[in-house]
Amino acid sequence: NAGVTQTPKFQVLKTGQSMTLQCAQDMNHNSMYWYRQDPGMGLRLIYYSASEGTTDKGEVPNGYNVSRLNKREFSLRLESAAPSQTSVYFCASSEQLAGAVTGDTQYFGPGTRLTVL
Amino acid sequence: RKEVEQDPGPFNVPEGATVAFNCTYSNSASQSFFWYRQDCRKEPKLLMSVYSSGNEDGRFTAQLNRASQYISLLIRDSKLSDSATYLCVVNRVSGGSYIPTFGRGTSLIVHP
Numbered sequence: 001n002a003g004v005t006q007t008p009k010f011q012v013l014k015t016g017q018s019m020t021l022q023c024a025q026d027m028n029h030n031s032m033y034w035y036r037q038d039p040g041m042g043l044r045l046i047y048y049s050a051s052e053g054t055t056d057k058g059e060v061p062n063g064y065n066v067s068r069l070n071k072r073e074f075s076l077r078l079e080s081a082a083p084s085q086t087s088v089y090f091c092a093s094s095e096q097l098a099g100a101v102t103g104d105t106q107y108f109g110p111g112t113r114l115t116v117l
Numbered sequence: 118r119k120e121v122e123q124d125p126g127p128f129n130v131p132e133g134a135t136v137a138f139n140c141t142y143s144n145s146a147s148q149s150f151f152w153y154r155q156d157c158r159k160e161p162k163l164l165m166s167v168y169s170s171g172n173e174d175g176r177f178t179a180q181l182n183r184a185s186q187y188i189s190l191l192i193r194d195s196k197l198s199d200s201a202t203y204l205c206v207v208n209r210v211s212g213g214s215y216i217p218t219f220g221r222g223t224s225l226i227v228h229p
Contacts, residue, residue, distance in 0.1 A: 042221035
């Protein structure tokens with residue numbers, strides 16, 4: 001049981017390049033999330049997927065796209081990377097039962113450290 | 118005003134001290150609350166949920182004050198291993214799902 005896995009762990013891009021960050025969870029969770037963490041800024045929600053087949057914007061979605069490929073996998077794509085997207089990216093998942101209004105625990109992957117030159 | 122605010126610290130305390138952190142939130146419709154711990158260059162991990170009645174887990178006590186819109190975390194008998202960043206998380210409901218918002222975190226350094 002690996003929990004939440006992310007690939008790659010590190011990546012360096014040049015401005016304008018594209019890439020996809022991969023995330024997978026093996027806990028049969030319904031909801032998945034992408035965050036970015038910058039020094040002094042805490043974690044900011046980029047996109048989330050409340051359930052398979054749905055995705056919604058979070059606090060900072062500009063410059064990103066996501067795909068909920070199936071219940072296990074949620075990918076984050078940078079179409080044209082910019083230096084402002086240099087950050088640590090975390091994927092998370094939670095069980096969040098359908099219709100439940102009580103929050104539950106989020107489990108995080110180890111993060112992807114992305115540098116855009 | 119940010120939706121969730123925390124004093125970034127750092128709080129620098131000796132071993133054995135008691136330390137408390139607060140976290141204020143602006144959305145009165147917030148539904149659930151958590152404290153996470155994040156070690157340097159690692160992912161956040163759940164420390165404890167925060168219930169309306171308050172809850173305790175060993176040396177850690179969390180409390181919620183809905184009227185004043187803040188949550189607190191009290192750490193008693195601090196250990197060196199408690200050194201970390203503590204993140205508060207506030208969930209609101211949107212479209213039948215809960216949406217988490219993280220505070221920026223409070224840094225704790227426990228020294229010998």
